[in-house]
Amino acid sequence: MRAAELSELAAFAAVARHKSFRKAGEERGVTASAVSHAVLNLEDRVGIRLLNRTTRSVSLTEAGELLISHLDPAFGEMAGALDALNRYRDTPFGKVRINVPNSIGPFVIGHVVGPLLKKNPNLQLEINATDRLVDIVEEGFDAGIRFGERVTEGMIALRIKPRIRLVVVGSPAYFETRPKPETPHELKRHLCIQNMFPSGARYAWEFEKDGQTVSFQPTGPLSLDDHELMMQAALDGVGLAYVWEPRAERAIASGKLVQVLDDWCQLEEPLYLYYPSRRHMSAGFRAVIEAMRAA
Structure with a gap:
């Protein structure tokens, strides 16, 4: 041929x-x-x-x-x-495509990429960061990263770190005009930034304490699908934001943001690197799996 x-x-x-x-x-x-x-x-x-x-x-x-x-x-x-x-090469080569949620990408793979590429200089890593739900097979990805409840049935799933949670934060200036909520039910008296998926669908703020679960659906005047924008809006005093804790840690530590309802915010489902079962797995992809497992 x-x-x-x-x-x-x-x-x-x-x-x-x-x-x-x-x-x-x-x-x-x-x-x-x-x-x-x-x-x-x-x-x-x-x-x-x-x-x-x-x-x-x-x-x-x-x-x-x-x-x-x-x-x-x-x-x-x-x-x-x-x-x-590959058995005749010193290191794996070729392209590996991974899909990861944009909102958690830096905390999940940010510390993995540098050492992985340094160890495997012939590896080409292509990372697509989007909070849109993606069919990794249909869109040509080798693997994806999702929380456990969202992993497609029939996929091979490797549990990875870290396990993180969503927290509620607001600026000191915001709390000068409103008392800090002690329970999720008190959020109804606050301006809360709505969280959106890229599809436009809103998702609820989920809380749990002592076996009691509360689902709160914000109805504030601002809706965003990006956690950095939510952070900025909270810093500007627009209202309370529900964001990934690692993203807000520095602002909380510096006093620019105040965290509330800490004892109601629980860890999310574990994260998984998932991929379809395949007879032939490239050496490059195996290197990615090993790096994620080691991390």
Whole structure:
């Protein structure tokens, strides 16, 4: 098989995974038009339409489904063969793509990246930080990081550190005009910044103490989907914020923010590095797993 033909098949396989020419191009490091051109060449060569295309979506034809069912195992075998060469190298190589929630990324992998890349100079680490719920298989990631209750069923999950919690903070200036809440029920008398997912959905502030759980849904005038912006709004005296404790630690220690309801704020579910079961795991990905486990 010629290199051009193999490249066309690889381009088609990427589109089949992502159902998107743009995402397939990002994975392969080329433009969406280059991927589209490669797939068109493949279709012309085999004389069969493999993809259905509209302005909004891409889907596989029956012939495309048949082809990808044969290509996936074949590409897996090739990846395994190439990875077997790692025994002749000093360090792992290649790209590893990881998805991590933006709000907790610095606390989870920030201290891992430097030592990992220093130890493995041929490794390329691509980290996508977003609080959007991501299908790591569909979007071409090797692994993701989530709290336990959000890990997709059927995934291999490795528990990692740290275990963190969300806390309630406000500025000293804010508390000059309002008393500090002693229980979550008293939050109704406060201005509270609403927490949003990237989808726009709001999520409640969760509390627990002595077996009693309280779920509070803020109704304040400000809604944000970024914890840094929540921190800044709290520092500016806009209202109370519900943010990850490591993000607020320095401001609390310096007196710029005041933490309240400490005994009601409990640790979240454990964090996990999760990934699909696979027959061939690259040496680069194994290095990432080892680094996360050691951390």
